[in-house]
Amino acid sequence: MSDWATFFAMGGYAQFVWPAYALSIAALTALAWASWRQMKRAERLVKLTDDPAPKP
């Protein structure tokens, strides 16, 4: 078995180790992404409401 295959097999615990890492990275990325999008949207709305017809 190659070194990489050994690494991915995680000593027979691959079905537990990889989902734990994948879930952690996915959840944190989704939280940061959603927070960024919501923050940008709120700041844009304030800007539009404060100055609805900005000069060209």
Place this chain on the structure above:
Amino acid sequence: MLAYANPGRFLRIARRLTPWTLGAAVLLLGVGLSLALFVAPPDYQQGEAARIMYVHVPAAWMALFVYVCMVAASVVAFVWKHPLADIAAKASAPIGAVFTGLALATGMLWGQPMWGTWWVWDARLTSVLILFFLYLGYIVLWGAIEEPTRAARAARILALIGAVNIPIIHFSVEWWNTLHQGATVFRLDGPTLSTSMLVPLLVMALAYNIFYAAVLLLRMRMEVSRRRLRTIRLGLEPALA
């Protein structure tokens, strides 16, 4: 310190800090994950399954730490009535809920191969599940009351009542006979973990802390803007300019 509690000044500082905190969080997560997967040795008893520790333990620490921050912010809001303290507590809740959810999910993925079960109703697991529901309840409470001042008051009370659960979670492994193992890092006689495992764990913990700071800034900026929007739409005096 109170000078930074001015929302206008806070926004200026937060905008400047956002790229740095996000960048530092990504960098530290990259280093921490690399150390955890490629450098840390397998455990002599649990083998490679012990690598789950590097995502499970920091998430569990953050689940508690974020709640402690929420309680501290709620106390500040109660005593000094400053709106930024309520905003900090509100912005923390979804982050704490995600960390608690991750601690539970990764714990189940660790429990199945080591204990032979996904879940057991022992004191540690049950008290963390209660913490998860406390976070959800707190988020729902903010959403259920439309008027922010009333919502903030109710949320502060819930946060303070829920604080009782924090020492219960921490000491549950000492007070009760649990399947969950006892503390290995925060012990009076020092950590019992070897340095080769402790370093990746602490790097991951630092990464999760910086991540909390980064996302907290984003969510506080969002909340300040939403409140400003509400003030403008209601035609009130802008309290959060």
